[in-house]
Amino acid sequence: MSTYQPGQPLLEVRGLCVDYGAGPDAVHAVVDADLVLHRGEVLGLAGESGSGKSTLAYAITRLLRAPGMITGGSVGYHPKPGTTVDLLAASEGTLRVLRWSQISVVMQSAMNALNPVLSIGAQLTDVLQAHRPDLGQAERRARAGELLAMVGITADRLGSYPHELSGGMRQRVMIAMALALEPQVVIMDEPTTALDVVTQREILEELMELRERLGFAVLFITHDLSLLVEIADSIAVMYAGRLVERADADALFRAPRHPYSLGLLSSFPGLHGPRRRLTGIPGSPPDLRQLPAGCVFHPRCSYAMDRCRTDTPALQRLDVKGDERAVACWLQDGSAAPPPELAVPAPHEPPPPAPGAPPAPAPDLARSQP
């Protein structure tokens, strides 16, 4: 999170709204989403199920299926600084060229995303055949092997079928496929949720390494905020279809500004320190068909004021210089001092943790060697 230097905006989402259904019964799955993904950045999108995070990703790539409809906003893609493609207005032909080669998606369930009756080699070369007609058959095959090697699978696995691979390997194949055409943006929808922690860790390590090497930007969607704090440069938190907070990963973790972010962060028991009872967030996420008036979070918010029950707070840029921080909460509108736990000073230029001296030293592997 500290290695990243903000680059040029690559993907700009402004005021995006997505409804499921039409008319008075429409469910507003994404409301007024504002996001900017910079070149080479890992942007984490955190939220619970039903918060609209996957819908937002599908809307960006125009992969939404009916009854999902984009009802407002714009998505600008900047393949080069200065040029802009409006993805929402783009023709199917333009999208066909952009998808995969510029913007690719890793779906949540590799089990279902791979075709069970084709070998993974066939599926990898199929991508190349469609998008890179200049390559011959042997070149495609070689490139497919290269791609597998990139994610740590030996090329002799090209002839394997999905059922012959473990869950982790299947997910690696999905990542290799997404990277086949060296896209600038990779959208990952819960890419490691179904995997064991050790496999998850391996894949994330590989992903970070590939990002360093190939320089693509990642929109990483997950419900696991503690994971995002580790891998993302910046994080956007969604609740009931709205972005409630956007900040640098470190700032969000150390100094959350929205009560929901604070609640989410304290929903993850830690691995260090004394054990104390955590409270989490009372209640459960709202039904999108019957949203509460005012701030959607107010029924679960312990700081809720009268104003929260009637007026909806907009995502406001916080007055911190050089910071992308924004929050949608009346506590932070400047009229009164927010409660201390929501006003922890953000870490400016956090000192890089000295190697070998993290706050809680990791157990020394050599310790129990006889």
Added chain:
Amino acid sequence: MTQLHDAAPAPATGTPLLEARNLTKHFPLHGHRSSGGRSRARRAGRGRADRGGAVVHAVENVSLALGAGQITAVVGESGSGKSTLARLLCRLLAPTSGQLIVEGRPVRSGRRGGRSYARLVQMVLQDPFSSLNPVHDVRYHLARPLQVHGMLEPGASMDEAVTGLLERVSLTPADQFLRKYPHELSGGQRQRVAIARALAVRPRVLLADEPVSMLDVSIRLGILNLLDDLRERERLAILYITHDIASARYLADTIVVMYAGQVVESGPAQAVTDQPEHPYTRLLLGAAPDPDRGGPPVPGELGDRGRGAPPSLVTPPPGCRFHPRCPHAMSVCAETVPPGFDVAAGHRSACWLHARDLTAAQAAPVTRHDSAPAPGEETG
């Protein structure tokens, strides 16, 4: 409170409510390595591991003890045998060998006594979206066990009993929930109904198999805290099965770490997570998301701790099942299953690194056959 491998006598704190001694479960593999055709293989496969048919070694020689008012967490990856262990403990499965002991008395094998055992040991399943019957309301789900087990005291009304159950799991006001169907409830509320159903027969042992992994992050703690309250209030012995070692540290008194069907480490929750002794526990802790670690995953960070995947349970590696991945593997690890070594009070680790009297030959680095090469192949 938990013993590994060797069936040590129960600790002085009193007889555990439910004890498992050397539980082993092998599942016969139909048609595998059998030349006699499908039907013969199927006949041979009926619980007979001794006919030369291959078996899945799902749980191997696991002993543990659940005491009243104690939460024991079983932590492991998928395929480590933790759910099979839960099914053995509530007698959904019959063990291949080993024994269950209830308050000091061995449980007889066979189908008899199932109902009285069920009155003592109840289970909560992972997925509250499929463990409740969609065509029945909450009242039906909670009234059924009361009827089946004859738990309703004469003169008491069913509605009162069911309301009481809902209040025990903090679903209040209870009368609002009585007539609701599962689809009208949120995931957290459903899991609370599932817990209330398990509590209906006033069990003394509750087995919770990944009770929060299907739930939204923000409501997981509510369920974990409910389990904690039940332990406190009703002195339940709770077995909490999870893949999330951080939640085990949060909730449990004792953590048991399983790998490939074997217990590799057990001890007080904080000791196991703060001073892990087994290399696998360290791998697990190193892989768990930890915002305090400060910094993105370093490529290759896990490399020296044991990359790769758990072994095949049909042909598990001899000796310690973790040795093909273990960075410290010695030749003894590939030959003999390590016993549980006491490393601190109540803290055991099944690893040869703790043995004091290994010969030089035994302590020599293992010669790897690399039958299951790790991705990347840079074994360091």
